[in-house]
Amino acid sequence: MTFARILQVFKKEMIELRRDKWARFRLVIPPIIQILVFGYAATFEVFGVSTAVLDLDHTQESRDLVSRFVYSDRFQIVKIARNQQEIVDGIDDSDAAIAIVIHPGFAQLLRKGQTAPVQVIVDGTNSNTALIALGYMNEIAATFSRDYMTDHLQRTRDGPPLRGALVTLEQRPWYNSGLNSRWFFVPGVIGTLVLTMIVNLTSFAIVREREVGTLEQIMVTPIQPVEFILGKTFPFFLIGLGEVVLIAGVGTLWFGIPFVGNPLVLLLGTSLFLLSTLAIGLLISTLCMTQQQAFATNFFVVNPLFTLSGFSFPITSMPTVLQWLSYLNPLRYYLVIIRATFLKGVGLSVLWPDMLALAAIGSTLLAVSILRFRKSLD
Amino acid sequence: MSAPDKPKIRVAGLTKRFVGTTAVEGATFDIARGEIFGLVGPDGAGKTTVMRMLAGVMRPDAGSIEIDDVDVVADPEQAKLHLSYMPQRFGLYEDLTVDENIRFYADLFEVPRKLRDERTGPLLAASNMEAFRRRLAGQLSGGMKQKLGLICSLIHTPQVLLLDEPTTGVDPVSRRDFWRILYSLRESGVTILISTAYLDEAERCTRLALFHEGRLRYCDTPKRLKALMPGTLLAITSTAARDLHKALLGRDGVMSVMLVGDGVHAVVDDADRRVPELSAALDAGKIPHGELVRVTPSIEDLFVGLLKDEHAS
Numbered sequence: 083m084t085f086a087r088i089l090q091v092f093k094k095e096m097i098e099l100r101r102d103k104w105a106r107f108r109l110v111i112p113p114i115i116q117i118l119v120f121g122y123a124a125t126f127e128v129f130g131v132s133t134a135v136l137d138l139d140h141t142q143e144s145r146d147l148v149s150r151f152v153y154s155d156r157f158q159i160v161k162i163a164r165n166q167q168e169i170v171d172g173i174d175d176s177d178a179a180i181a182i183v184i185h186p187g188f189a190q191l192l193r194k195g196q197t198a199p200v201q202v203i204v205d206g207t208n209s210n211t212a213l214i215a216l217g218y219m220n221e222i223a224a225t226f227s228r229d230y231m232t233d234h235l236q237r238t239r240d241g242p243p244l245r246g247a248l249v250t251l252e253q254r255p256w257y258n259s260g261l262n263s264r265w266f267f268v269p270g271v272i273g274t275l276v277l278t279m280i281v282n283l284t285s286f287a288i289v290r291e292r293e294v295g296t297l298e299q300i301m302v303t304p305i306q307p308v309e310f311i312l313g314k315t316f317p318f319f320l321i322g323l324g325e326v327v328l329i330a331g332v333g334t335l336w337f338g339i340p341f342v343g344n345p346l347v348l349l350l351g352t353s354l355f356l357l358s359t360l361a362i363g364l365l366i367s368t369l370c371m372t373q374q375q376a377f378a379t380n381f382f383v384v385n386p387l388f389t390l391s392g393f394s395f396p397i398t399s400m401p402t403v404l405q406w407l408s409y410l411n412p413l414r415y416y417l418v419i420i421r422a423t424f425l426k427g428v429g430l431s432v433l434w435p436d437m438l439a440l441a442a443i444g445s446t447l448l449a450v451s452i453l454r455f456r457k458s459l460d
Numbered sequence: 461m462s463a464p465d466k467p468k469i470r471v472a473g474l475t476k477r478f479v480g481t482t483a484v485e486g487a488t489f490d491i492a493r494g495e496i497f498g499l500v501g502p503d504g505a506g507k508t509t510v511m512r513m514l515a516g517v518m519r520p521d522a523g524s525i526e527i528d529d530v531d532v533v534a535d536p537e538q539a540k541l542h543l544s545y546m547p548q549r550f551g552l553y554e555d556l557t558v559d560e561n562i563r564f565y566a567d568l569f570e571v572p573r574k575l576r577d578e579r580t581g582p583l584l585a586a587s588n589m590e591a592f593r594r595r596l597a598g599q600l601s602g603g604m605k606q607k608l609g610l611i612c613s614l615i616h617t618p619q620v621l622l623l624d625e626p627t628t629g630v631d632p633v634s635r636r637d638f639w640r641i642l643y644s645l646r647e648s649g650v651t652i653l654i655s656t657a658y659l660d661e662a663e664r665c666t667r668l669a670l671f672h673e674g675r676l677r678y679c680d681t682p683k684r685l686k687a688l689m690p691g692t693l694l695a696i697t698s699t700a701a702r703d704l705h706k707a708l709l710g711r712d713g714v715m716s717v718m719l720v721g722d723g724v725h726a727v728v729d730d731a732d733r734r735v736p737e738l739s740a741a742l743d744a745g746k747i748p749h750g751e752l753v754r755v756t757p758s759i760e761d762l763f764v765g766l767l768k769d770e771h772a773s
């Protein structure tokens with residue numbers, strides 16, 4: 083193995099990248115768009131959910147509850163219905179995503195200190211929005227009942243204490259601080275984006291050489307497959323690091339995501355992760371003869387990695403088999419590392435098992451892919 | 461250094477199987493130093509497979525390949541230092557310029573910079589490409605791409621050059637440049653193995669190996685191969701070549717008939733007897749035709765004749 087030949091391949095690759103005018107665009111614009119999309123849209127926060135209201139109780143208490151919805155920016159009252167039918171129509175016509183119905187006797191139950199049900203109708207076709215809206219609704223109901231009880235206690239000091247609550251409160255910590263989800267997601271975007279990008283770049287670049295015939299040509303020169311692979315993939319390693327800096331930059335400077343950890347720990351984790359992504363790209367390139375095949379294969383490889391990473395679906399709520407599989411997924415460990423360095427600021431003393439796992443997976447994949455690459459030249 | 465009478469390349473019992481096909485079976489031939497050895501045969505005959513095994517990029521299933529004293533099968537890396545293989549589709553980096561491509565290949569062979577620059581000039585001159593040094597390879601014409609491929613293959617002055625259909629789809633002018641370079645290489649002692657689809661090129665080879673369905677059928681100089689062909693070749697011009705072809709096919713003494721540009725070529729067993737016979741028959745059938753001329757067969761006639769013979773027997 084000579085360093086000179088690795089350097090020649092590296093230099094050649096850099097010249098090609100420099101000449102590829104689209105590359106600059108492809109490497110910079112999509113990540114920024116992704117981070118903006120995730121930063122703004124995927125924060126799991128909902129505002130102004132269109133809501134219809136039907137108050138059949140017509141009491142002080144019911145009007146108070148309704149007004150809390152009116153003044154919440156989470157909900158926008160689009161319809162004050164006069165009967166049940168108007169509510170049904172409202173939901174059917176998609177004017178309202180959610181409807182609140184207060185039945186007669188609501189206040190009476192409250193005054194007796196009993197649980198007073200409020201009917202909520204939800205347009206299930208957008209279940210995500212609906213579920214989140216339900217969370218806010220719980221919050222409003224809980225505040226209402228708390229206020230009502232303190233109020234009631236003050237007015238009737240000697241009366242019986244009220245123990246009833248309107249609605250039980252659930253999952254409060256998640257939804258009430260909306261920023262948390264953004265903080266959670268934006269670092270995650272770094273991992274998924276680097277995975278997709280580097281796997282694609284690597285597999286396409288090598289498959290293209292196979293397709294164009296330069297690979298066969300090169301292999302009749304004295305160059306060793308390992309030399310070729312190192313020189314060829316090192317630019318993508320650098321690009322990977324660059325992407326991380328770019329997305330992290332946008333995340334911290336634009337979205338104000340904190341970065342409390344040690345950048346060197348993140349650099350180590352990123353390097354180990356890139357090892358795996360490069361190996362996956364290389365592995366795919368050995369299975370594909372054309373860029374088209376590579377495109378399809380990437381899709382089928384990257385998507386499961388994405389799904390089984392804990393990026394959006396918690397690993398703990400997956401079936402056991404999938405949970406086990408996710409231990410083989412480099413993205414899983416990288417997400418832990420990246421979130422921990424960004425948000426918690428923990429160092430190697432905590433993250434070493436994840437680093438070790440990444441290193442093991444990365445070197446195994448790399449060894450397999452290099453062996454396969456040699457074979458694929460025959 | 462090898463003895464002068466010892467062949468440069470020795471191939472024995474070379475065999476390669478793929479699932480479902482045997483691409484090459486038991487090919488045995490020697491190539492002397494300074495030969496231009498032609499590989500010819502129809503599509504799928506196994507030419508490329510032979511080349512790739514000789515280049516050390518594909519392992520044969522059986523047989524041996526020696527270049528000088530290097531066992532290519534056992535030590536392909538050693539062999540690669542002395543040979544150059546230009547695949548059927550030469551892979552140039554289209555985003556690199558002519559100069560950058562040459563430099564890249566030179567670097568892979570670790571050719572010192574000074575030596576590289578000394579060699580690049582004359583090679584570019586011989587290819588009439590000096591004006592295009594800074595042009596991106598992707599923007600070259602097909603012929604120039606092939607010539608650039610050849611230059612890249614020659615930059616480390618290999619002793620053995622393996623060229624797989626280097627001139628397919630190349631314009632006549634570039635082809636002439638190409639062959640001029642090959643001749644001068646030969647004079648400097650380079651051994652060349654070339655496969656070609658152009659039979660006029662086959663005639664320029666010192667020896668030809670005719671492959672068919674993975675087997676080496678004939679291997680000799682173009683001249684002697686022609687002598688191998690049984691019968692005599694007649695050229696007949698005609699304005700109704702198809703009718704003529706039909707009329708001749710299957711007649712007594714006619715061994716094969718082939719449509720050519722301005723008429724047909726027919727092989728007959730005994731020209732003295734058949735020429736008058738056929739003439740008369742054609743006149744009787746009112747088929748327009750020129751004189752029946754005896755000609756020396758081209759390689760193409762040879763092919764058709766020889767392979768047809770195979771099928772018959």
Ligand SMILES: Nc1ncnc2c1ncn2[C@@H]1O[C@H](COP(=O)(O)OP(=O)(O)OP(=O)(O)O)[C@@H](O)[C@H]1O
Binds near residue numbers: 481483504506509
């Ligand atoms: N990698 C491979 N896998 C399977 N079969 C192959 C492979 N390479 C070649 N073959 C088969 O081996 C046979 C010989 O192929 P080869 O490419 O050597 O022929 P060729 O004489 O070079 O043909 P052409 O004139 O089309 O270039 C063909 O039947 C081909 O389909």
Ligand SMILES: [Mg+2]
Binds near residue numbers: 507508509548624
């Ligand atoms: Mg071929």
